[in-house]
Amino acid sequence: MKEKNRTWIIVAIIIAVLLLGYWVLSSPRVEKDVNQQSKEVIEDLTID
Structure with missing residues (x-):
């Protein structure tokens, strides 16, 4: 039973790290897009 819990904890950590990494990588792109739009x-x- 303990071994099964450990496996689920490892899986949860991997998923959390992947989500965090994806969020960190995607957020600067979003900020750049917003900055570009606001400049335009x-x-x-x-001009008006």
């Missing part, structure tokens, strides 16, 4: 909006406003 500011440029549009200054």
